Amino acid sequence: MIRLVARGLVVLVGITLFLESVAGRQPVTAPDKISVRDKKDGSIKNYEGTLVFAPAGLQVVGPDKKTLAVVSPSDVVKVVPGEMAGVDRGEVLRLVGLEDKKTKADYAAARLGYVDLKKKAGAAPAGSKKYLDFKLSLMASRIADEAAYDEDWSKLGAEAADNWGGFVNDYKTGYEAWYATRAAARIYTEMNKFNDVARTWKPMTKKDSGLPADLLLEAQMQEIDAQIRTRTGAAAAQVAAADLLKTAPAGPAKEKLAVYEAAAKAIAGGDSLAGVKPIEAVIAATKDPTVRAVAFGMLGEIYLTAAPPKPRDAMWAFLWVETVYTADKDEVFKAMCRLAEVFKSQQDDDRVRLYHDKLRRARSNF
Numbered sequence: 001m002i003r004l005v006a007r008g009l010v011v012l013v014g015i016t017l018f019l020e021s022v023a024g025r026q027p028v029t030a031p032d033k034i035s036v037r038d039k040k041d042g043s044i045k046n047y048e049g050t051l052v053f054a055p056a057g058l059q060v061v062g063p064d065k066k067t068l069a070v071v072s073p074s075d076v077v078k079v080v081p082g083e084m085a086g087v088d089r090g091e092v093l094r095l096v097g098l099e100d101k102k103t104k105a106d107y108a109a110a111r112l113g114y115v116d117l118k119k120k121a122g123a124a125p126a127g128s129k130k131y132l133d134f135k136l137s138l139m140a141s142r143i144a145d146e147a148a149y150d151e152d153w154s155k156l157g158a159e160a161a162d163n164w165g166g167f168v169n170d171y172k173t174g175y176e177a178w179y180a181t182r183a184a185a186r187i188y189t190e191m192n193k194f195n196d197v198a199r200t201w202k203p204m205t206k207k208d209s210g211l212p213a214d215l216l217l218e219a220q221m222q223e224i225d226a227q228i229r230t231r232t233g234a235a236a237a238q239v240a241a242a243d244l245l246k247t248a249p250a251g252p253a254k255e256k257l258a259v260y261e262a263a264a265k266a267i268a269g270g271d272s273l274a275g276v277k278p279i280e281a282v283i284a285a286t287k288d289p290t291v292r293a294v295a296f297g298m299l300g301e302i303y304l305t306a307a308p309p310k311p312r313d314a315m316w317a318f319l320w321v322e323t324v325y326t327a328d329k330d331e332v333f334k335a336m337c338r339l340a341e342v343f344k345s346q347q348d349d350d351r352v353r354l355y356h357d358k359l360r361r362a363r364s365n366f
Contacts, residue, residue: 030082086124111139173210238264
């Protein structure tokens with residue numbers, strides 16, 4: 001009997017060692033913790049899974065491979081990795097905790113921590129390195145977001161935008177590339193550098209970008225939007241908008257493209273005000289607030305490029321976006337950026353300062 005028990009213990013120990021060995025070679029992958037902002041009420045919903053681009057959009061896929069939700073990339077607030085092969089995950093969680101404090105000093109401390117982790121991650125797999133590179137760019141962006149204009153914001157913003165551009169150059173597909181593109185474009189918009197905005201969106205407009213159809217079209221429209229605001233790119237924007245109109249599905253996207261085509265055609269043709277009536281017709285016909293936001297934004301650009309310019313009319317157009325048609329936070333941010341420029345052109349220093357403060361607060365929405 002004693003021999004049988006002894007043999008049983010030996011077998012049990014052997015099985016245990018074998019299982020531990022297998023587990024060591026093939027660790028169980030824990031799901032990521034994903035926080036998403038609800039579009040309707042702004043509340044945060046939390047999921048456990050992974051983010052995957054699919055034809056239907058950006059999906060949160062659970063451990064059982066079932067789709068838990070389809071979300072907008074712009075509403076993903078935070079992703080905490082479930083596994084970080086080759087990286088001290090405890091240190092990663094500590095740095096994420098610093099980020100959650102949302103102060104410039106804590107973002108700077110977290111950035112230094114990610115720099116240190118990156119130095120030690122030479123043998124880590126590509127996924128872990130991508131996460132660290134993303135975090136390094138994000139911290140540079142957050143530091144710039146917390147900076148005021150009199151704290152050398154332009155220098156910090158340029159550095160952050162360039163970091164995002166480098167990230168997209170290294171990692172051309174996936175949720176992170178979309179986030180990085182939007183972040184860089186937002187910073188360049190605040191710097192009034194629309195040539196850089198258009199250049200930033202260009203890689204996302206390629207059919208091999210890996211984006212689902214709706215996001216591909218969104219990227220193409222954002223490039224067109226930026227081209228129109230450069231003035232010199234209006235002719236190319238007109239051609240692109242007309243081409244997309246041929247295949248765009250009926251609905252808000254098609255209406256926005258009609259607005260872009262009218263604005264681009266008027267500005268490129270040298271008679272900006274010729275675009276007012278067709279855009280006002282779209283405003284009157286649509287019930288979609290995001291279409292109206294784009295339309296009033298383009299009216300603002302038309303008034304600024306009129307001969308002579310009509311800054312007061314432009315101001316009212318942009319104010320419609322900031323105060324009434326606020327469903328699209330990106331359009332609201334663009335409108336506030338343009339209002340700052342309108343007031344700067346009028347040498348209204350008080351309102352310029354007011355809008356710089358508004359923009360600084362608005363950065364936390366992204």
